[in-house]
Amino acid sequence: MRLHGKTALVTGGASGFGAGIVRKFITEGAQVMIADLNGPGAMALAEELGAAACPVDVADPASMKALTLATEMTFGLPDIVVNNAGVTHLPAPAEEVTEEDFDRVFAVNCKSVYLAAQNFVPGMKARGSGVFLNVASTAGVSPRPRLNWYNASKGWMITATRALAVELAPEGIRVNALNPVAGETPLLKSFMGEDTPEMRAKFLSTIPLGRFSTPEDMGNAAAFLCSDEASMITGVCMEVDGGRCI
Numbered sequence: 001m002r003l004h005g006k007t008a009l010v011t012g013g014a015s016g017f018g019a020g021i022v023r024k025f026i027t028e029g030a031q032v033m034i035a036d037l038n039g040p041g042a043m044a045l046a047e048e049l050g051a052a053a054c055p056v057d058v059a060d061p062a063s064m065k066a067l068t069l070a071t072e073m074t075f076g077l078p079d080i081v082v083n084n085a086g087v088t089h090l091p092a093p094a095e096e097v098t099e100e101d102f103d104r105v106f107a108v109n110c111k112s113v114y115l116a117a118q119n120f121v122p123g124m125k126a127r128g129s130g131v132f133l134n135v136a137s138t139a140g141v142s143p144r145p146r147l148n149w150y151n152a153s154k155g156w157m158i159t160a161t162r163a164l165a166v167e168l169a170p171e172g173i174r175v176n177a178l179n180p181v182a183g184e185t186p187l188l189k190s191f192m193g194e195d196t197p198e199m200r201a202k203f204l205s206t207i208p209l210g211r212f213s214t215p216e217d218m219g220n221a222a223a224f225l226c227s228d229e230a231s232m233i234t235g236v237c238m239e240v241d242g243g244r245c246i
Contacts, residue, residue, distance in 0.1 A: 002227040004029030007075040009067075011058050011112065012085030014041035017135060017180060020215020021082055021222045026051060028223050033071045033078070036085070058085045059107035061115055068119040077123040077130075080226045083113050083157075084135040094148035102149050109153035113160055125171045131226050134161050134177040135218070138241045141179055154179075158237045165235030174234040176225045181241035183213035209242030 008025050012018040014036035022045065025032050032051040036042040039055030046053035054070045057063040071078055087108045089101040113134060124130030139147060140154030158177060165175040182203055204210060221240050224230055239245050 001029035002223060002229060006030045006079040008080035008082065009033045009035060009071050009078045010082040010084055011035045011056065014038045014045055017183060017215050017218040018084040019045060020219040021084060022051065023049065024219025024223045031075055033074060035067050058112035058115065064115040064119055077127060080131045080133065081116055081120050082133045082222065083116050085112060086135065088147065088150040091146035093146065097149055105149055105153050110156050113157060117164065124173050128172040130173040132164065132175040133222055133226055136161065136177045136179050136237060138179045138181045138239060138245050141245045161237055162235045169234055176234060177237040178218060178221055179237055179239045179241060180213040180218055181207055181244045207242040207244045211242060213240055
């Protein structure tokens with residue numbers, strides 16, 4: 001019960017890594033708001049777990065404001081905000097990725113963190129406490145070819161995490177990130193371009209522990225970094241990658 005008495009917001013929480021984080025947080029005693037573009041999926045998981053849910057487009061300022069109000073009406077100002085929602089473009093040469101895909105990747109992966117800070121930092125400053133956890137990627141540390149702009153967006157998130165950590169530490173607010181390797185999530189096929197045994201073997205050959213990240217792996221790491229056990233940890237971008245970035 002490391003998160004007993006805590007409230008948390010998890011974006012992209014209806015599936016994949018986000019759902020793993022939601023499940024672990026609830027197991028650890030937190031009250032959770034599941035926010036996802038897939039509103040029915042968020043509602044279904046919330047009903048299963050006894051959580052709350054709200055549809056959201058994390059790249060849209062009005063939608064993020066509505067999520068903020070819904071979260072605060074349900075739980076008050078959250079103790080923990082997990083910026084997990086993310087998208088990628090299909091593998092392609094950098095110059096062939098469409099402008100539409102480029103804009104979408106940076107809106108969802110980067111602007112969403114800016115909007116979360118806009119909406120929650122003022123209240124956390126006034127309270128003198130809070131935790132942000134950003135789900136970045138090993139792609140921001142050790143880029144994969146043909147995922148150029150996705151790599152760049154996750155590198156942005158890593159830098160934003162460290163910059164926010166330094167700026168907000170005097171206010172009692174911690175900011176960390178997780179860098180997962182590819183995992184069994186809805187994005188896996190998009191990363192690989194095609195989901196075949198050969199392509200999976202190629203990806204797995206780059207991971208020393210020999211398996212993908214799982215939602216459970218992410219939930220375990222997130223619960224630690226968002227708990228009081230990690231009260232001296234901020235600005236850390238922790239790989240959950242089976243050794244890929246070594």
